[in-house]
Amino acid sequence: MxxxxxxxxxxxxxxxxxxxxxxxxxxxxxxxxxxxxxxxxxxxxxxxxxxxxxxxxxxxxxxxxxNAGFLTTGQITEMFEDARDSGLDAVLATFARRRTGLALVRQEFPQLEVDACGSTDFDPVNDEKREFARHVNAALGEIMFVERPVNLGGRATTGFFQARDGGVHPxxxxxxxxxxxxxxxxxxxxxxxxxxxxxxxxxxxxxxxxxxxxxxxxxxxxxxxxxxxxxxVVPGRGQVIVTSPVTTTTDRTLGYLNAGYDYFRFVDGRLLIGGGRDRFRAQETTAEIAVSDALLGHLRATAARVLGHERFVVDWHWAGIMGFVGGRxxxxxxxxxxxxxxxxxxxxxxxxxxxxxxxxxxxxxxx
Ligand SMILES: Cc1cc2nc3c(=O)[nH]c(=O)nc-3n(C[C@H](O)[C@H](O)[C@H](O)COP(=O)(O)OP(=O)(O)OC[C@H]3O[C@@H](n4cnc5c(N)ncnc54)[C@H](O)[C@@H]3O)c2cc1C
Structure with missing residues (x-):
């Protein structure tokens, strides 16, 4: 079906x-x-x-x-991990391509509604990542990533914010x-x-x-x-939920958690949240478009963490198929x-x- x-x-x-x-x-x-x-x-x-x-x-x-409709260049924790595996040059080259793509989409379709909410990496900040963000900003020749106070489910912390990212209706x-x-x-x-x-x-x-x-x-x-x-190409399934309309103090932004494996945004007053592939890798290495209860449990728990409460129901749950060449x-x-x-x-x-x-x-x- x-x-x-x-x-x-x-x-x-x-x-x-x-x-x-x-x-x-x-x-x-x-x-x-x-x-x-x-x-x-x-x-x-x-x-x-x-x-x-x-x-x-x-x-x-x-x-x-x-998909989740993130029009994004990527975020610090994931870039930091990718740079360890593939080198900073490869990370910057991919970033530059995405930045060009972001500009192309906006230039071609100025009428497209873009939720200009920026993106936030909510993973813990440490000195290594601060240093990495400084390097990236210097290499890009502009301050793309800034550390700033953030709120996730009522918990105040700091995270890296990038203003140019936004959300689209795919x-x-x-x-x-x-x-x-x-x-x-x-x-x-x-x-x-x-x-x-x-x-x-x-x-x-x-x-x-x-x-x-x-x-x-x-x-x-x-x-x-x-x-x-x-x-x-290796297929990889991604699952996404959209909740009922919610209230929360969490920042309205494209949110990244768990090195980008989990991600969220707000759409029409609802929370959209996806991820969990890293926890269910064997099960999600498939081209079958189908959802699973195990992953739904993970997405529900992550939604509660993001919102800071459990006052929501899941109104949509679907899967999509990505294609991977040799890595993330x-x-x-x-x-x-x-x-x-x-x-x-x-x-x-x-x-x-x-x-x-x-x-x-x-x-x-x-x-
Ligand atoms: C859950 C999820 C969340 C994601 N979130 C984001 C995000 O927020 N931001 C982001 O940048 N990317 C995201 N992605 C990745 C992004 O959606 C993909 O990288 C992008 O859509 C790939 O586009 P494509 O045209 O290559 O592939 P697809 O959109 O998969 O298109 C392939 C098409 O080929 C068709 N097809 C397959 N076989 C045949 C055949 N034999 N004959 C004819 N037609 C065929 C399929 O029906 C399909 O429509 C996400 C992906 C998933 C699954």
Whole structure:
């Protein structure tokens, strides 16, 4: 059974196509953020290629319609841990990409409502992290992260605040991108069964169609291994709850806890909270879109900690599927050639909202 996210209340399922073209210049599989941004930027090339985007769901059923809507560059504790594993240069390069993506989203869609609440890392501050934040600010050439007093569930402490981050409605953003990608044809309800060497076998309405292409991009994120058996992408499930309307003294911000494994924001007077993947790693290493009671218990307990009380009920609980390449966020590039005509662009981890437009623009510039 299809499991709706809070955001999908605002979605209009798209009709299935009557037919599919036999040939296109560019075929894009998957209409999440990556596939849509790619269609938008390809449409700006001169001459613009004929682009067909095929999506097996009527809205999109992976990560983009089911995430937390953080338009974020990242936060200190996680960057600190990533720098230990992968080096400061890799952390700063990813930060810079996300910062570019953040600016791109705002520049393309000034009409998009962004909850300009900034983000706060609520994990304990220590001297090592202070020193790290100083380094990061110096390397970025601007004061991005400031330590300041914060309130979490009635407990006063300090945390690192970053003012530029904000919250978006992911489904509204997805729809804006699709409507702006006027040169592309979108076909929903079309499942790509096989792709490679200039041809894709697509299934729609119980029939199969072959679509031939000059170039194709597999933008199916956590589902990439279905179409690319050698894919390094490992699926990872993320679960999210939205509570009933709540009152709390907790700061209204994008909140990070537990090195970013747990995260929260306030939406329409409710608390949205996600995470727990680190505690249920084996169970959550799956491409199955389903929720679990064990993880619900963790999210409820974290919500009580964030709010400072238990006066709420869980009104929504859903799951989405991320794709990871070799690590949490810095694992590797999402771009891989499958053959001379076909490329996979998949594996954005837990941070694709700001990253996907940057990769899409980069790919389109190669045309
Ligand atoms: C619970 C959760 C919370 C998250 N929170 C955030 C956040 O706050 N901020 C942030 O930046 N990132 C967040 N992310 C990550 C972010 O959502 C992703 O990085 C981003 O959406 C990836 O976009 P995509 O287009 O690559 O993948 P997807 O959105 O997964 O798109 C892939 C699409 O391909 C389709 N598809 C799959 N197989 C086929 C096939 N064979 N044929 C046709 N279509 C197919 C799927 O239906 C799907 O719509 C979160 C992810 C999850 C799961």
């Amino acid at each position: 299809r499991q709706a996210s809070y955001w999908e209340l605002a979605a209009t399922p798209q009709p299935a196509p009557q037919s599919l073209p036999e040939t296109v210049d560019v075929l894009v599989a998957g209409a999440g953020f990556m596939g849509r941004w790619l269609a938008l930027f390809l449409g700006r090339r001169n001459p613009a290629p004929r682009v067909l985007v095929v999506e097996r769901d009527r809205i999109g059923y992976g990560a983009s319609t089911r 489904v509204k953003l997805l729809e804006l991108i699709r409507l702006r990608a006027t040169g592309a044809t979108f076909a929903f309800g079309v499942n790509v069964r096989r792709i490679g060497q200039g041809a894709a076998l697509c299934e729609a309405g119980g029939r199969t169609h072959e679509v031939r292409y000059r170039r194709a991009f597999v933008c199916t994120n956590g589902f990439a291994p279905d179409l690319e058996p050698a894919s390094p 966020h810095l694992g590797g590039s999402p771009r891989r050639a499958m053959d001379e005509t076909t490329e996979a662009v998949a594996g954005f981890g837990g941070m694709g909202v700001a990253l996907t437009p940057v990769f899409a623009r980069e790919i389109a510039q190669e045309f």
